[in-house]
Amino acid sequence: MGVIITGTGHYVPERVLTNYDLEKMVDTSDEWITTRTGIKERRIASENESTSTLATKAARRALDSAGISPEEIDLILVATATPDMLFPSVSCLVQDQLGAINAAAFDIEAACTGFIYALTIAQQFIITDFYSKILVIGAETLSKITDYTDRNTCVLFGDGAGAVVLEKGEEGKGILTADLGADGTGGKLLRLPAGGSLHPASIKTVEKRMHYTKMDGKEVFKFAARNMASSAIKSLNKVNMNVKDIDYLIPHQANIRIIENAAKRLHLEKEKIYVNIDKYGNMSSASIPVALDEAVKGHFIKKDDTIVLVGFGGGLTWGSIVIKW
Numbered sequence: 083m084g085v086i087i088t089g090t091g092h093y094v095p096e097r098v099l100t101n102y103d104l105e106k107m108v109d110t111s112d113e114w115i116t117t118r119t120g121i122k123e124r125r126i127a128s129e130n131e132s133t134s135t136l137a138t139k140a141a142r143r144a145l146d147s148a149g150i151s152p153e154e155i156d157l158i159l160v161a162t163a164t165p166d167m168l169f170p171s172v173s174c175l176v177q178d179q180l181g182a183i184n185a186a187a188f189d190i191e192a193a194c195t196g197f198i199y200a201l202t203i204a205q206q207f208i209i210t211d212f213y214s215k216i217l218v219i220g221a222e223t224l225s226k227i228t229d230y231t232d233r234n235t236c237v238l239f240g241d242g243a244g245a246v247v248l249e250k251g252e253e254g255k256g257i258l259t260a261d262l263g264a265d266g267t268g269g270k271l272l273r274l275p276a277g278g279s280l281h282p283a284s285i286k287t288v289e290k291r292m293h294y295t296k297m298d299g300k301e302v303f304k305f306a307a308r309n310m311a312s313s314a315i316k317s318l319n320k321v322n323m324n325v326k327d328i329d330y331l332i333p334h335q336a337n338i339r340i341i342e343n344a345a346k347r348l349h350l351e352k353e354k355i356y357v358n359i360d361k362y363g364n365m366s367s368a369s370i371p372v373a374l375d376e377a378v379k380g381h382f383i384k385k386d387d388t389i390v391l392v393g394f395g396g397g398l399t400w401g402s403i404v405i406k407w
């Protein structure tokens with residue numbers, strides 16, 4: 083039995099924050115942001131929007147494209163590092179907003195690699211015949227944990243959500259294999275220190291701005307370039323494939339230079355890589371499913387193509403998935 087993607091969808095908030103807007107907020111420039119990251123603008127959620135509302139909109143679009151109703155879904159899995167609150171999970175909030183009354187629901191947290199982890203978990207439930215229709219969502223409102231006085235981080239992140247519907251399909255089609263990895267020793271390189279059990283929310287943590295993302299950009303950059311390429315090769319090798327078999331690569335969109343560096347290590351042509359970082363910035367676990375939906379709807383991906391999804395993120399974590407479309 084194969085595990086195939088039968089529908090995709092995405093949603094991004096309406097408000098656009100450009101590099102020129104950021105020039106008025108911190109000591110930066112469009113030139114610096116464009117050359118160092120490839121980002122021109124990003125979307126920002128409104129006060130009334132949260133990760134679950136973005137996720138639900140993306141999910142409705144994925145369900146429509148799969149042609150199934152919310153009641154048919156057996157499980158909702160949301161990958162996010164920016165849940166509406168610590169509990170209930172975003173998945174439960176989405177289940178309620180969709181009216182997916184027959185679905186179990188839980189969240190996955192693997193930072194920007196979250197969608198890769200979630201898709202791999204969902205695949206296992208279908209292979210083992212435990213469930214037959216699963217909604218997998220990557221959704222983030224990173225603007226809500228971004229310090230807009232810190233130029234090192236505030237230029238990088240944006241908000242959005244992408245979703246896919248996974249179902250049983252023909253053998254040899256759909257998700258062929260995956261590679262997942264983690265290195266907890268690098269946890270300190272990318273973290274949101276407060277609001278959890280170690281540093282619960284308090285006036286002190288707020289004063290110290292500990293509820294915002296902290297990052298060692300240089301170290302994350304080196305780790306990302308290394309692991310994106312090696313993970314893609316590892317998962318391809320698992321199914322006796324290599325880089326030459328890739329028709330299309332959908333990488334996590336964190337920095338255009340990281341994507342180009344990984345492409346160089348893989349010896350993969352630019353034309354085979356989907357890039358939308360200029361429009362959205364880094365949307366963490368939403369980056370890959372949003373790019374996947376755009377690539378599918380834009381007809382960049384054709385039937386029988388071999389697609390590789392590859393990402394990295396806080397944790398540290400990384401992962402890749404090989405799909406026969």
Ligand code: ACO
Nearest residue numbers: 110111114193194233234237299300302303336337395396
């Ligand atoms: N505008 C202008 N100058 C800036 C800005 C800015 N927005 N940000 C930093 N600078 C300055 C720095 O202060 C530094 O100045 P200094 O030399 O006087 O100290 C200078 O620019 C160079 O800084 P570098 O850190 O060397 O810049 P670099 O080329 O490494 O780019 C960046 C920084 C874009 C953050 C890069 O390191 C990067 O993309 N790293 C990966 C980040 C990432 O992918 N994070 C997400 C991971 S996924 C997840 O889980 C969320």
